[in-house]
Amino acid sequence: MLKEFFDAEQIFCYRELPVSALSLWDEKKFRRMEESIGKVESAVIFLIPYFAGQRTTSLSVYAQPRDYHLYLRELSARFADYLEKRAPHIRFCGFTDSSPIREREAALAAGLGVQGENGVVLNERYGSWFFIGEFFLTEGILPQEPVAAEACMGCGACLKACPTGAVTDPQRTRCLSLITQKKELTPEEEALLSAATCKWGCDLCQLSCPYNENAEETPIPFFREGHVRELTEDAALAPKGEFLTRAYSWRGRRVLLRNIENKKD
Ligand code: SF4
Ligand code: SF4
Known part of the structure; x- marks a missing residue:
């Protein structure tokens, strides 16, 4: 049953896990969800590939198409229709990124x-260019037991490519991806940002990774159109209706303009 839905959506990497295999990081949020839909028995974990063939330096690849939260909303509406026709007694709730579980652990x-x-x-088909999504279900369709997590080949290319040494820092305090999203910067963070090419997000450790060398492009139409390729003043000052469709809008225009301004002589 899941295969029919995900095939139609061109989502090919997914697996259903029993709820006992999931690691909660926001238990209150999880309980609130259960109050809304009923007791959760399983979750379908799936990968949403977003790479559409172009990499640029100022704007992270994930932020070039429209906001993936909008995509999840559309996908959830289609899944609701699908369940309504085939298994109307099952209720579900969909997340990506703001989930009550640890999504990376679930994907592993x-x-x-x-x-x-x-x-x-890192996925062998899509490299690291994907979001992790999940549908929590009140009745397992075909849950499977978790598998042991494996590690990458450890080639060290990402460590070499990182300009700030953040890859080896568990807190990622010098990570440019995080720094571009902070509202206030310390002088050290300002200097790191000023020396970098990125204005929102940083892909350097991903671009260097051999898993991304031949990563497949996304087949999902939502991520193949409507791109903003570079973070410019025009993009940061776009009309509200357009601006709010972008993943980089969540911190507000001021942060974006600061990041752009930071690059000027
Ligand atoms: S995103 Fe950029 S700054 Fe952060 S760890 Fe990767 S290469 Fe380093
Ligand atoms: S570049 Fe990729 S494969 Fe190599 S160590 Fe880093 S994450 Fe692992």
């Missing part, structure tokens, strides 16, 4: 990839 337990030294999950 589902056997959807290996743990990269750069902190991301």
Whole structure:
């Protein structure tokens, strides 16, 4: 049953896990969800590939298409229709990124990839260019037991590519991806940002990874159109309706303009 739905959505990497295999990081949020839909028995963990063939330096690849949260909303609406026709007694709730579970651990337990030294999950088909999504279900359709998490080949290319040494720092305090999203910067962070090419997100450790060398492009239409390739003043000052469709909008225009301004002589 899941195969029919995910095939139609061109989502090919997914697996259903029993709820006992999931690691909660926000138990209150999980309980609130159960109050809304009923007791959760399983979760389908799936990968949402977003790479559409172009990499640029100022804007992270994930932020070039429209906001993936909008995609999840559309996907969830289609899944609701699908369940309504085939198994109307099952209720569900979908997440990506703001989930009550640890999504990376879930993807590893589902056997959807290996743990990269750069902190991301690596999939043999899509490299690291994907979001992790999940549908929590009140009745398991065909849950499977988790698998042992594996590690990447440990080639060290991501460590060499990182300009700030953040790959080896568990707190990632010098990670440019995080720094570009901070509202206030310390002088040290300002200097790191000023020396870097990125203006929102940083892909350097991912671009250097051999798993991404031949990563397949996404077949999902949502991620193949409507791109903003570079973070410019025009993008940061776009009309509200357009601006709010972008994943980089969540911190507000001021942070974006600061990051852009930071690059000027
Ligand atoms: S995202 Fe950039 S700064 Fe952060 S760990 Fe990767 S290469 Fe380093
Ligand atoms: S670049 Fe090498 S060490 Fe780093 S995540 Fe990729 S395979 Fe692992």
